[in-house]
Amino acid sequence: MTTRWTLTIDCADPTLVARFWCTALGYTESDPPTGWDTWEDWLNAMNVPEDEWNDGASISDPNGVLPSISFLKVPEPRAVKNRLHLDLQVAGGRAEPQHLREQRIRTKADTLITAGATLVREVPMDDSTTLDHLWMQDPEGNDFCVV
Incomplete structure (x- = not known):
């Protein structure tokens, strides 16, 4: 159950x-x-x-x-990196053409930045410069990724 x-x-x-x-x-x-x-x-x-x-x-x-x-x-501020975070899965998966995946990720990120998010880092696929996902934070610094 x-x-x-x-x-x-x-x-x-x-x-x-x-x-x-x-x-x-x-x-x-x-x-x-x-x-x-x-x-x-x-x-x-x-x-x-x-x-x-x-x-x-x-x-x-x-x-x-x-x-x-x-x-x-809660009274205390966030002190360390989240051990649990949400991944916003907007790109459609790795079977999608890379240019579409990146466009979807960046479009969602732009919307979220306008809503108060911060871009922390662009994360490439292993051993490449190809974008895999964006590490972001909400208005209070809680981590999440746009994938």
Whole structure:
């Protein structure tokens, strides 16, 4: 039997980081709990102080297929390289012509840079100058790759 799971990303500003990942993944803000029209209504009903409303955020696949992702406010900044990261697989795989793969990778990267990402490094295929993927960081420095 499998176990249901979600991914949670620690961050300083959950709303900011969640918005970025909505752009990166094509996700949307998760719906409020059943019976509530908005998150604000739910937070008010649960007596959550307004200064805690950005302590968490959640985004979901609009098709309901892929796992949701949560963002949790933590006091400490990221200190070391992520040991777990997302690979955004946009190039179509190595069977695709290299010029198309690179074009798709760079197009996605340009969109993400506009949304607040930073390019860390272009990573070539082994022993070549041919682009394999881009190592990037989200607005708070969380690593991910565009492949």
